[in-house]
Amino acid sequence: MTAETSAQPPSARSPLxxxxxxxxxxxxxxxxxxxxxxxxxxxxxxxxLQGPNLSLVLQQVMVVGVLAIGQTLVILTAxxxxxxxxxxxxxxxxMTKFAIDQGYSPLTAIALGILACVAFGVLNGAxxxxxxxxxxxxxxxxxxxAFALTHIVSNDLTYPPGTSGASTLPSQLLFFGRTFTVGHTxxxxxxxxxxxxxxxxxxxxxxxxxxxxxYATGDNPEAARLTGIKTWxxxxxxxxxxxxxxxxxxxxxxxxxxxxDPNAGQTTENLDSITAVVLGGTSLFGGRGTVIGTLxxxxxxxxxxxxLTLIGVEVIYQYLVTGVLVILAVAVDQLTxxxxx
Amino acid sequence: xxxxxxxxxxxxxxxxVVLSVVLVAVVAATSAIVAAASATTxxxxxxxxxxxxxxxxxxxxxxxxxxxxxxxxxxxxASLTYAAGKSSSDNAGQIAxxxxxxxxxxxxxxxxxxxxxxxxxxxxxxxxxxxxxxxxDSPTVPQSATNALFATNNFNAGVLIGKYARAATKGKKVxxxxxxxxxxxxxxxxxxxxxxKGFGIKSGNSQxxxxxxxxxxxxxxxxxxxxxxxxxxxxxxxxxxxxPSAAGAWTALxxxxxxxxxxxxxxxxxxxxxxxxVRAGVIDATSQQYPLxxxxxxxxxxxxxxxxxxxxxxxxxxxxxxxAKKALVGVRSKxxxxxxxxxxx
Numbered sequence: 185m186t187a188e189t190s191a192q193p194p195s196a197r198s199p200l201x202x203x204x205x206x207x208x209x210x211x212x213x214x215x216x217x218x219x220x221x222x223x224x225x226x227x228x229x230x231x232x233l234q235g236p237n238l239s240l241v242l243q244q245v246m247v248v249g250v251l252a253i254g255q256t257l258v259i260l261t262a263x264x265x266x267x268x269x270x271x272x273x274x275x276x277x278x279m280t281k282f283a284i285d286q287g288y289s290p291l292t293a294i295a296l297g298i299l300a301c302v303a304f305g306v307l308n309g310a311x312x313x314x315x316x317x318x319x320x321x322x323x324x325x326x327x328x329x330a331f332a333l334t335h336i337v338s339n340d341l342t343y344p345p346g347t348s349g350a351s352t353l354p355s356q357l358l359f360f361g362r363t364f365t366v367g368h369t370x371x372x373x374x375x376x377x378x379x380x381x382x383x384x385x386x387x388x389x390x391x392x393x394x395x396x397x398x399y400a401t402g403d404n405p406e407a408a409r410l411t412g413i414k415t416w417x418x419x420x421x422x423x424x425x426x427x428x429x430x431x432x433x434x435x436x437x438x439x440x441x442x443x444x445d446p447n448a449g450q451t452t453e454n455l456d457s458i459t460a461v462v463l464g465g466t467s468l469f470g471g472r473g474t475v476i477g478t479l480x481x482x483x484x485x486x487x488x489x490x491x492l493t494l495i496g497v498e499v500i501y502q503y504l505v506t507g508v509l510v511i512l513a514v515a516v517d518q519l520t521x522x523x524x525x
Numbered sequence: 526x527x528x529x530x531x532x533x534x535x536x537x538x539x540x541x542v543v544l545s546v547v548l549v550a551v552v553a554a555t556s557a558i559v560a561a562a563s564a565t566t567x568x569x570x571x572x573x574x575x576x577x578x579x580x581x582x583x584x585x586x587x588x589x590x591x592x593x594x595x596x597x598x599x600x601x602x603a604s605l606t607y608a609a610g611k612s613s614s615d616n617a618g619q620i621a622x623x624x625x626x627x628x629x630x631x632x633x634x635x636x637x638x639x640x641x642x643x644x645x646x647x648x649x650x651x652x653x654x655x656x657x658x659x660x661x662d663s664p665t666v667p668q669s670a671t672n673a674l675f676a677t678n679n680f681n682a683g684v685l686i687g688k689y690a691r692a693a694t695k696g697k698k699v700x701x702x703x704x705x706x707x708x709x710x711x712x713x714x715x716x717x718x719x720x721x722k723g724f725g726i727k728s729g730n731s732q733x734x735x736x737x738x739x740x741x742x743x744x745x746x747x748x749x750x751x752x753x754x755x756x757x758x759x760x761x762x763x764x765x766x767x768x769p770s771a772a773g774a775w776t777a778l779x780x781x782x783x784x785x786x787x788x789x790x791x792x793x794x795x796x797x798x799x800x801x802x803v804r805a806g807v808i809d810a811t812s813q814q815y816p817l818x819x820x821x822x823x824x825x826x827x828x829x830x831x832x833x834x835x836x837x838x839x840x841x842x843x844x845x846x847x848x849a850k851k852a853l854v855g856v857r858s859k860x861x862x863x864x865x866x867x868x869x870x
Contacts, residue, residue, distance in 0.1 A: 341708075451612050
């Protein structure tokens with residue numbers, strides 16, 4: 185119980201309390217921020233709210249969005265994953281190289297790429313649970329390992345290699361970049377997949393015993409262990425599922441850029457995925473947060489990049505705004521939850 | 526019983542008020558900055574919209590390119606939108622910028638691609654929507670992925686410094702260190718291969734002791750050169766992708782006890798800081814290129830397209846000159862004074 189609720193009966197709560205409680209509800213704060221952002225840009229640019237533009241924002245968000253699902257799971261267990269971007273880069277190089285150089289069937293190549301990412305997830309999980317190393321250190325290590333492997337395996341070549349420029353990647357690898365039309369708006373299949381994955385993650389986290397165990401382990405691992413939860417198994421499963429997400433994100437990235445790029449995943453993806461999670465209201469201390477918040481967080485970042493370009497502001501201001509938003513999100517989280525401690 | 530709680534509530538609310546005031550101030554300040562930026566760079570619907578995308582926003586070469594494009598846009602009554610990757614290999618950032626500018630209704634995009642191929646799919650989509658795309662400085666692979674290329678002939682720029690280095694070390698035992706940009710850099714490959722051609726050797730020649738990646742920046746280039754010197758301390762000819770890279774390489778060489786007289790460093794760009802380094806003897810020769818010209822011609826071509834419907838095509842050489850303090854027999858070069866009069870940054 186909180187100090188506030190034990191001190192006053194519910195009927196005596198001030199309007200401020202109600203506002204605070206409303207804001208503290210999962211994903212409400214991020215959702216309001218999203219609405220405000222959208223309202224701002226729709227006032228400044230008549231192109232912003234058009235279907236094709238909103239579809240474009242989602243398309244730009246899909247890779248980071250799927251990475252951020254994995255990141256959310258890890259952060260819910262009070263960990264952090266710095267290797268997301270480079271593990272994804274390794275996955276997409278494996279996919280494209282095997283499909284072209286080694287002559288594997290496209291689906292086998294995709295499966296191998298995803299498996300490579302899952303292997304990294306298992307490695308991260310095993311080191312965190314088995315050797316009890318901090319997630320920050322483990323994933324800092326795997327970030328560099330995956331980065332190196334990406335360049336070694338690709339031999340620093342962009343796939344498909346050669347100078348023809350015409351994409352010769354098999355169509356299966358590019359599937360999620362294809363579109364279907366609703367009204368006058370083209371929707372990318374990858375965006376649909378992202379939403380499906382978010383729905384699955386939401387269901388698993390809120391409606392299954394596994395999900396409850398993830399929250400419990402993140403909130404207080406010792407208490408979780410004493411209630412009979414095998415916390416090491418939960419952690420290992422979280423990192424493995426996260427690896428699976430990075431593998432799928434790799435496929436989405438190949439579909440979006442139509443090639444395997446050894447330089448992918450180095451600059452924006454790691455921090456963008458953490459930004460999305462934090463903007464979405466998930467606590468970096470673990471045990472509290474939702475994937476729906478993460479989805480909204482990822483979209484907010486995408487909307488700023490798109491909206492600022494539409495109104496003619498240089499992209500550098502996006503970073504300024506994102507920085508302020510991150511601090512704001514954590515501050516609001518602290519304000520609304522401090523009394524419960 | 527109630528008092529401590531009341532004090533707690535009071536303390537919390539004071540803290541809440543202070544924090545809220547700080548947050549509101551931060552948000553207000555940010556909004557003001559963004560609004561100001563929007564007011565100065567904001568577009569007016571009647572003007573021709575031109576987009577400029579560079580590899581990063583901090584390299585003086587791109588800063589100058591941005592300045593040149595801004596000036597040309599103002600003179601021609603066009604409005605310029607600018608974006609850049611977070612680093613020189615940020616393909617995702619460039620792709621998003623191409624898409625967003627296309628949605629914003631630009632008539633043309635001028636781009637220095639981070640990778641020869643990674644942006645091609647996004648460029649093709651933009652062109653399909655009627656946007657003219659002009660590559661500045663760095664060509665796409667294939668070059669036909671863009672409507673036109675306005676650039677220095679980077680291969681020739683490499684050949685010029687390669688010839689100079691050969692002439693400067695005539696009769697000496699040569700050990701070469703090469704600092705490239707990063708894997709996949711089309712402009713990096715052209716300058717690298719041009720240098721080898723000018724020097725008269727092939728890739729893999731035993732005189733090449735080390736090839737490192739310096740990202741075209743000073744600090745990573747210093748690290749790369751330090752490592753090269755560990756591999757072979759006799760390096761006395763250094764090729765660098767650009768002048769910030771040359772500055773980093775020189776720091777490493779100097780720390781290793783090398784003298785300017787005993788080492789030959791060549792580079793490409795012709796930025797003012799770089800030409801000053803030529804004057805100081807740090808860089809022996811550099812191929813000077815003209816980013817202002819690339820940018821202003823690019824803006825001009827887009828405005829012409831908007832007015833006449835004529836699309837720019839093919840390759841336009843924006844010129845290159847070798848700048849050297851000491852002229853050598855058999856190698857045509859311009860003086861440091863000329864370099865300083867025409868430098869950028």
